[in-house]
Amino acid sequence: MPDVEHQKWWGWGVEGVAFDHTTKPAFAPFVETRVGVNVHTAAVVGRPRFEQLAVPASRATDGQLDSFRKVVGGGNVVLDDELRVVHWAGKSVRDLLRTRAGDFPRVPDVVLYPGTEDEVQRLVTLAHDADCVLIPFGGGSSISGSLSPEPDEQRTVISLDLGRLNQVLDVDEHSGIARIQAGVLGPDLEDQLNARGLTLGHVPDSFKHSTLGGWVATRSSGMQSDKYGDIADIVRGLRMARPGGALVLRDLPSTSSGPSLREMVLGSEGRLGVITQVTVQVHRLPEKRVVLAYMFPDFDRALAAMRGIQRSDAGPAFGRVSDANETSFSLATQKAATTAAKKVSSAGQQGLWRLLRARGWDTNQMCISYICYEGSAQRVAGDRRIVKDIMKRHGAITLGSGPGELYDQKKFDTPYLRDFLLDRSTIGDVSETAAPWSRLAIVRRNVYAAAHGAFESLGRRGFIMCHMSHSYHSGACLYFTFAFVASTSGRTLEEYGRVKDAIQQTFVDSGATLSHHHGVGTEHSAWMPEDVSPEGTAVMRGLFDASDPKNILNPGKILTGPIGS
């Protein structure tokens, strides 16, 4: 088997890592009250053993397999059922529910692991000539349905795993750019850059299990995008294998060469070809980094402060604020104090809340905020001074660096919670968007109303929470997390759809986008005409159809409906 790290076939991340509520005493009471599930008593739904699943047989022909083996070698042409199931989907709630149920409408017929860019190019050409469907695969962390074959696909389906293309090829330190193979996972990429004193600074929640190529293909955004930019800003050049040959965009700081091909490849989710190599902006590792926490009396004032920071001369690496619900959740997932120092700190926290209540705060409306300062000692000090004034003006108090360190430590853990909840027949998921500053409050209000409307229509309690992150001159991202107990009727997918659809519809109805950084896939494609207008989808469909007339490049993603429709 190729030496490539894969996630669990049944859930997020790697075997042996999971969400653990036992060290977080406030968690169980919180989810019992807010979501309606008692994690101590809820029946744990057994996941099937892999052997119990009926995995459809590969339909790849011997001739096809032979031709693939000639390119990548026999060891890199994989028909193994478990690996084919690992590659059949991403990690959306729908993906997880279907996988756990052994409900695979269509599984890739073969997984290929090319070791060089030339091999990728030859496979793309082969696939085109043999009329095989080609689905590029990075870390498999998509939660937008970007990785599954179409259910009724009759052609041979190849999942092209880029995992062996994981090298930083060269670095131009003077220009601050690095040429990097697309299949490298986040931690491996940062290790290679850090060894040279450099960083990409791109840290999405999926960081540990997603790849550079995947970030580009889905228009990812990392939590430090305020400083380092979205992946669209970070990418300066790239190479993409297409049936006709390599599309090569050189590393340019800016250009006026017509419509941007770089910005067509960004977000293309495999529809235009297979991204093999990316030239990205890299930065010196910052001299200093500190994450400070603040508490606001309410979300309106917190939003105003975040906008104030964006407009100020300060330039923090990130600024985010949780609304009251997410703040409560965040406090409920604190680990129990186990050392004397932590016990003091925990008691101090309770004392602080009492003090704030005495001052007239409604502690149920409190919103926690994290601001990350990076750079020279002087820059960090200057930014802290500017932000301190803004925070004060909007009624916030400073909680210091303790909670910030905690935030930094657990920032990658949240996706594991979904699996924990699913084990207890409870759905947990996320939807995120972006909108102008003037519409953020109304978008949030509308989404809350829509989610609660959906919960109500299901007769379920349901919970939703939100944070704001990723600030831009003209607006910001709102990130929602919701949960509800599934019925035992076997209609979980439909119930999930009711809530998820209500939220997505509210986004576009409220002047927000269908996704700020999770991409489109099949999850969001139904709203594309509302997001970019029907004429916009017509232009985009024209691009896809003209670029891929055989419709072999990850068909069915981004735009709904058959080719030509």
Add this chain to the structure above:
Amino acid sequence: MPDVEHQKWWGWGVEGVAFDHTTKPAFAPFVETRVGVNVHTAAVVGRPRFEQLAVPASRATDGQLDSFRKVVGGGNVVLDDELRVVHWAGKSVRDLLRTRAGDFPRVPDVVLYPGTEDEVQRLVTLAHDADCVLIPFGGGSSISGSLSPEPDEQRTVISLDLGRLNQVLDVDEHSGIARIQAGVLGPDLEDQLNARGLTLGHVPDSFKHSTLGGWVATRSSGMQSDKYGDIADIVRGLRMARPGGALVLRDLPSTSSGPSLREMVLGSEGRLGVITQVTVQVHRLPEKRVVLAYMFPDFDRALAAMRGIQRSDAGPAFGRVSDANETSFSLATQKAATTAAKKVSSAGQQGLWRLLRARGWDTNQMCISYICYEGSAQRVAGDRRIVKDIMKRHGAITLGSGPGELYDQKKFDTPYLRDFLLDRSTIGDVSETAAPWSRLAIVRRNVYAAAHGAFESLGRRGFIMCHMSHSYHSGACLYFTFAFVASTSGRTLEEYGRVKDAIQQTFVDSGATLSHHHGVGTEHSAWMPEDVSPEGTAVMRGLFDASDPKNILNPGKILTGPIGS
């Protein structure tokens, strides 16, 4: 006639404004020595009177004209020869030479002036149904050949002048965005925004004679792009009329909705439709603004300092540096001192040069640099402190704010110089590019060699100069200006092509782009396969062909060759 400001039919800008060398005593000796033309004695080539030109008759049919009149009213359907000639081309050297020679291969048959977005939409649909060619026209300042009909075009050609669509429609001050009609000229746009205490901050050299829609269609960049961004960064949403209806992109700070339609419309030069409305980022007018000048001993140290500023915590609105040739030119176009104070300053300048020579500077290698500081008093002071250190470290001396004020005053005058030189059978033109920091010096060296090779092959002296501006994390723009005396053989176009082509070819051969902010048009289209790779042009052609199967939307621009090729 519609109340729309047009440029001269024969040259840059408006009647009554021209380059005046008589107030600049060092200019004549400079161009005599460096370019080889004596502006006092050179024969002034008379421009033909408009009446002397043979303007091809309009081919629009009565039926077509009637249908246009029904949409926009009779007064906005213009067949006037001079206005048709104003609309036949932009202001490239080729355009100017052909226009002066009355050499019009194809002139638009009619100029239409829609007054509303709805009228634009109806005209686009009409043009499509009647198989008419449609060329959107803003300020007509293109120097890339984006505005002329194809020479052998057999269909009726409409020039669609957006000049009546010139209103700021609404402003969302909280989000820092404004919705603005595409046909507004720079000064009018800034006047409307300034009245609300706001600015767009987009100031290309063409500012006075170019429009918002034109900036978007050509991927313009303004001199203050370091602070405000290129137009691609500034645009958040837009509306574009297409035969099938309006393509509408909402005002979003960021989105992951597949390949970016926004970035397809940007730079599309009319190939995808007619941009009618743009939502842009706007900013509060800065409290303080100062442009300081610095002098470097040589260009290498100046480049290193510009990169140093980009990497620093300072964020000036612009930083530019002229190479030694451009510095000499800049000094040669200073106005003669007419007041006592200016005479002292002028004498002081001579004294300063003597002092620098005494310190070991080669004053022939000196490079002048301008840095613009904007924002709060505190921000300006902080940035100045940081830059001062960087400048000192790279051997520069500060010249104060006097030259900066001068620079600010004359920044829009340079294009008039081309007409002045053309009157004296001398070609003056510009080519600009962008490249990573590590390649800027070599790009400049190669371009100098290529230009001088071309001059030599023509047997002409020739002059070339360069400045660096528009800093990005990974590189910057190099902007070249060149001049040479044309032969009297009537082969001026060919001679011009020899020099221009040599420079453009050197750009792409040296890892630089074919244009940083002038667009492609027909001037640069031959190098598109080298700039974005043949696969890249294939994808782009697919986009154009699929989006405009009748090939009526400004055909022949950006990509060379007939549709489908």
